[in-house]
Amino acid sequence: MIELEGVAHRYGAATALDGIDLDVGAGEFVVLGGPSGAGKSTLLRVMAGLVRPTAGRVVVSGQDLARERRAAPWLRQRIGLLFQELALLEDRSAIDNVRLPLDIAGVPGRTARERASAALARVDLAGRERLRPAQFSGGERQRLALARAIVHGPALLLADEPTARMDAASALAVFELLHAQCGAGATVLIASHDPTTIDDVRVRHVRLERGRIVEDRAATCPARVARPAEA
Ligand code: ADP
Numbered sequence: 001m002i003e004l005e006g007v008a009h010r011y012g013a014a015t016a017l018d019g020i021d022l023d024v025g026a027g028e029f030v031v032l033g034g035p036s037g038a039g040k041s042t043l044l045r046v047m048a049g050l051v052r053p054t055a056g057r058v059v060v061s062g063q064d065l066a067r068e069r070r071a072a073p074w075l076r077q078r079i080g081l082l083f084q085e086l087a088l089l090e091d092r093s094a095i096d097n098v099r100l101p102l103d104i105a106g107v108p109g110r111t112a113r114e115r116a117s118a119a120l121a122r123v124d125l126a127g128r129e130r131l132r133p134a135q136f137s138g139g140e141r142q143r144l145a146l147a148r149a150i151v152h153g154p155a156l157l158l159a160d161e162p163t164a165r166m167d168a169a170s171a172l173a174v175f176e177l178l179h180a181q182c183g184a185g186a187t188v189l190i191a192s193h194d195p196t197t198i199d200d201v202r203v204r205h206v207r208l209e210r211g212r213i214v215e216d217r218a219a220t221c222p223a224r225v226a227r228p229a230e231a
Helices: 040-047 071-078 094-098 100-104 109-122 138-150 168-183
Strands: 002-011 014-024 029-033 055-060 079-082 156-160 187-191 204-209 212-217
Touching: 002 040, 014 040, 014 212, 029 040, 029 168, 040 055, 040 156, 040 187, 071 079, 079 138, 094 100, 094 109, 094 138, 100 109, 109 138, 138 156, 138 168, 156 168, 168 187
Parallel strands: 029 187, 029 204, 079 156, 156 187
Antiparallel strands: 002 014, 002 055, 204 212
């Protein structure tokens, strides 16, 4: 799904990524960890086609992003983004926020409404369609943004700190929702320094430090298995 080769990125004199080689297969669930400033956000933005690397090769879904002339519309159909800066539209209802990717893709109105309602139900916000984002709590707003990120059934879901400012129970619920996307066939990459994660056995951990990959720990099993302590 994703092939990165020698990817580097500099913001002026600051090096954010420095020689990243990474292959992520379809259906994998990857958590990008590491301290603040390690390059996690930049790496997700490179994969989303939002940041062009200063060097290296970025292939997403078989397409070389450096060669793709019209990366944005092409990517929008295949990728779901959960980034802080993609703010909810405060003057629109919850359902109008969630259906946005479908409207952009030209999905007819009634189908878009039905799919947006189904996405809201998946994040446990059924029946809240007509409310404005301001009427949701912090954690609920994050789930609303998640519904918007998954509504078009993306093959790749990229999420930057999706559990920021959430309590442990809400964070766990969001991780489980994101993991369920893998079960539905999507590849999911999350940047997070939140220690709350689902079973380690189901997660591939990639740790960044100063723009380099310093650890890459594969998931030992894609489905839940008993840990030694439970066996
Ligand atoms: P992380 O997500 O792990 O906190 P980032 O990818 O946000 O890391 O940042 C990596 C490095 O790049 C940091 O040193 C950060 O200060 C720098 N950086 C990130 N975005 C910008 C920017 N827009 N302009 C200048 N430097 C940036």
